[in-house]
Amino acid sequence: MNPQIYELGDSALTIEFGNEINDSVHEEVMRRFYQFQSFPLPGTLDLIPAYASLTIVFDLGVVASRFQGLAGMKSLIETKLAESFSAVIPEGRLHEIPCLYEGPDLVAVAKSCGLSETEVIQIHSEKIYHVYFLGFLPGFAYMGLTDERITVSRKEKPMTIQAGDIGLAGNQTGIYPSTSPGGWQIIGRTNSIPHFRAGDRVRFIPVTT
Amino acid sequence: MKLIKKGLLDTWLSLPIYGLQHEGIPPGGAMDTFSLQIANALVGNDLYDKALEMHFPSGIYQFETSTLLAICGADFTACIDHVEVPMNQPIKVPPGAILSCKKPVSGQRTYIAIRPLTDEQVSRVKILPWSMNPENVFTDEPIRILCGREWDQIKACSQQLFLSKAFSISPTSNRMGYQLIQEPLKTLSASTMLSTAVTAGTIQLLPSGQLVVLMAGHQTTGGYPRFAHVISADLPRLAQKGPGDSLRFTLTDPTTAEYEWILEQNYLQQVRNVCALKLSQHRFDHH
Structure with missing residues (x-):
């Protein structure tokens, strides 16, 4: 096109x-x-x-x-x-983000997808995501695409979401960089929010407390 | 400047700062950039200096040094030591003077530009004998808009309704956006769009058929259809409207939008030049 x-x-x-x-x-x-x-x-x-x-x-x-x-x-x-522009595009960095999969919506997400919580965690953490762009909040990275099996809709009513919360919406995933109202389904959280740039890649590493 | 009593939403703001929107950081800045610039010009500040944007009820402040100040934008009956002072005019105040606002008369946001007077000890409030009257900008004429990318997603009858009816601004409106109170517009298709950049002045069409005008505190991207855009030259005027105020919109074209912007910028440049000249003459006479 x-x-x-x-x-x-x-x-x-x-x-x-x-x-x-x-x-x-x-x-x-x-x-x-x-x-x-x-x-x-x-x-x-x-x-x-x-x-x-x-x-x-x-x-x-x-x-x-x-x-x-x-x-x-x-x-x-x-x-x-x-004009074709052939300069080298800076290769995105790979961020490995420790994720504690204990979000308030994990159970509901698993239920609506017909999966167990362990399966949701495995599916979410086995893929490397692409950072498409930053928007919504300063530093909020829109990442995707998530596996079809864990596609979920946004919440009807936005809730207060804490900084570091990791959520799902449609076929996207993202980390809230600051506490804010939001409609994403929160499945986990992290204490390590990198400085994202569009084009970066991200993998979530499941951790336990 | 010392804070005596906190206002509802008093913030030091400059013109919007661009260059970081790819990081999700919006340009922000003052809502009414026109009044901000007049206030800064009146005290001889630089173009990008900050001024205090105040909403009503506004804070109460005390000056710790001799200061030159100017009050522009909304009329909140600003007082120095409980005596009303004129707007759009440079005022010298002595150390210890207290700035407060009595009651809102017109507009939503007032701007206080200040400049400490380092080479002068002011002993009483002195109103300098020149002013800038920006009445020709803050008219009640309809707000001019350009069609947005998704303008055609609205039925023709709803487009006509939008251009012929008066809207009022919802009390839920804030620095991020104004929600308009209106009958829901009828859309042709419920096509989904990918999130993309938005700007101050973008009028978004929500799935409910309601409209939101994005203002200075807008996010960098959005996923709602872009119904229309308020022209840049009319944003300061819109910024002085608030909950309950009535608004009308009228279509214009990009050439007019550009021409009006240039006109406004030229006027501001003239104001800066005149103010700088007046201030330097005043300083010369004073010494």
């Missing part, structure tokens, strides 16, 4: 590379993230990668007065996307 570029309000453009969570699409997101980070477009304030898109936030004063506004930046991006 050819990337589509659209306006996100009057001072940001989003480049959409696809509409599904997919490692090859995300690799392209990260390649372009590093391209525009290494060779920033004029007036760039922020580059925000997501599952299948990259958003560039501009200083509206700069792009409007000197570069024909967002329309001008859009055609500039099209030119840059047409």
Whole structure:
């Protein structure tokens, strides 16, 4: 699919590379993230990668007065996307995170998946996850994809979730970096929250107290 | 500056700080960046200096040194030593002076910019003889919006309703976002979308058909359809609206949004220039 570029309000453009969570699409997101980070477009304030898109936030004063506004930046991006960018993408680090699988929702998750708690723990901890992007809270990493067998829906009502809690939502998993309301199903917790970057990989190591 | 009594939500804030959104860290900053900049200009501060953003009931503060200050944004009947002082005007206060606000008159957030006067001992409150009146910005005109990526997910009748009706702001609104009180909008399709970046001014459409306008304290990403976007030039005006206030929206185009932003920035630059000149003349006359 050819990337589509659209306006996100009057001072940001989003480049959409696809509409599904997919490692090859995300690799392209990260390649372009590093391209525009290494060779920033004029007036760039922020580059925000997501599952299948990259958003560039501009200083509206700069792009409007000197570069024909967002329309001008859009055609500039099209030119840059047409050029292949072959620089090496920094390889994501592998974080091994000790996890105490004693979360308040572990029993309910096991029940709704028709599995035993031990099976949920085994399935969650045997896979290496990919960090797609950070959002929601400072340092919150959206990781996936979890095994189909432990796909669960979000809670109906958000609860207070503690810093270090590890949760599931849909086919994603994540660690709450700070105490916050949230709707994820909490299956475990950790006292080791690394500084994540998009593109990192994560494995959970089951531990006991 | 010494805190005498804590306010509801008093925070030292600057313009938004960009560059860390890929770490999930939002730019944040003051809600009404226009009033923030006028206040800073009036006291001769730098563009990126912080000012005190206050909501009502606001805190009570005592100045420990001779200070130049300016009050901009919402009118909370600000007083120095219990005597009402004008807004949008530089004021010199002596050590020991107490700043308090009596009652909210208009707007939601007031900004106090301060600058310690190191080369001058002020003995009584002195209001300097120039002011900046930003009334042309804080009008009751409809808030201008641009269509969002998912604008077309709303039925045409609901689009018309959105553009013709007045909305009020829900009491649950805060610095992160304003929830609008309205009849749920009718959507065409319940297509799911992947989480992607959002900005201040993004109007999200919740599954219930309700709308939320993201404000200065917004998160970096979101998974709700992006129905529309408030233009940057109108965000300060929206920031001064609060629970119970009524709002109207009108469609505009990117060229107008850019033009209005440039106009606002040029005006702010002129204010900075004029204020810097006035302050330097004043200093010259004083010595």
